[in-house]
Amino acid sequence: MNVVIFGLGQQSTPIWYMLTYDSPYRVVGFTVDEAYRTTNIFRGLPLVSFEGVEEYFPPHAHRMFVPLGWKRMNGLRAEKFTQGKAKGYSFISYISSRALIWSSLQIGENCIIQDGVIVEPFARIGHNCNLRSGCMIADHAIISDHCFIGAWAVVAGGAVIGERCVLGLNSTVCDGIKVASGCFIGMGAVVTTDTEKNGVYVGVPARRCA
Template sequence: MRDRSVIIGAGTQGQIYASYLLEAGIDIVGFIDDNPSLFGKKVVGVPVIGCYSDLFTSRFKENIQAVYCPIGDNHIRVEYLTELHKEGYKIPSFIHPSVSIGPDVTLGKAIYMLVGNIVMPHTTLGNYIMINQASTIAHHVIVEDGTFMSSGVNVGAGIRVCEKTYIGMGVTVMTGVKSLGKNCLLGAGSVIIKDVPENAVMVGNPGRVLKYQKNDYNVQCKP
């Protein structure tokens, strides 16, 4: 019997994943979304069946086995999936069949990868990672938990992408860079030629520090 699954977030990312998950034959019974105006409605043909707090109720636990959370905010995605896994839900990965993954790549849990990505050998992907389409990760790279990569990203060889890094569309990280610091953000189109500090927002070609983000996130998971 297939697991009855839900997708958290009925926005554009959730809609995209709904299309691919349904195409893959996964039993998606509904969206979970905290926008009350969506309750009882269908989004891309999938009903919105409740809000996040509902997932902690016995009614949902008895009828839902698996949760997907393709939310682009790294902090929310990690917190939600961590908490729901503790609650007993399965948190499967979804990797589109077009993705090319080297034979000895190490994969964590709850990894979401869309069309046309390439991951070269001797690379490690952690947990709760999202990678949009047509991105390339070279060999001997370590991608830590909760990272997001947008479309058309190119990450060179031997780089450590630290926890909750956010990499914008079309970013290139050159081989020779050693690390992208925890919770950093790389703006769209940036070319990164040196190590990125923790919490830094980098933009431009070559990439430069624009500012530093606050690291004071306090996501409330349970109702």
């Protein structure tokens, strides 16, 4: 299956490498907003304007991947995912061969599961989520759409992470806890109680600071 990648940033180059050497997909090109396109070639492949990408890479013959980070609380990645869907694209998800998952995993489109990630049975992952290396999603946990789970973060059994959340490096969400949408959980924080929407939580135990 031919794939076009959105973006030229820090996330895009490793994903190009992973898809090339650790997936059944064939990367055939890149796309960015015209305002950021300063060349026609990237990694030896065509680089085209996102505004007209469907003319160069027709949706019926190509899938798309948007491997952006958590900029604007995942808002930029969500925006490009939505725009790509409006253009008629289906999106792939990448699961590293070095991740530990089960065949029954429910996972949405445009997700990244990197090396060393563990996802236990009965966990669910929504659309457009980025799970960084070494994080752990326990049984019956739910990761909602447009989330970013940092390296070595732990989401314990039955916990629910709302839409557009960011969990920092080595953070922990304890069993059964509900993290409301739009929350930022700081590096190393341990969340022991339910959170409120759009909050910033830091510390052990985590407390809202913004």
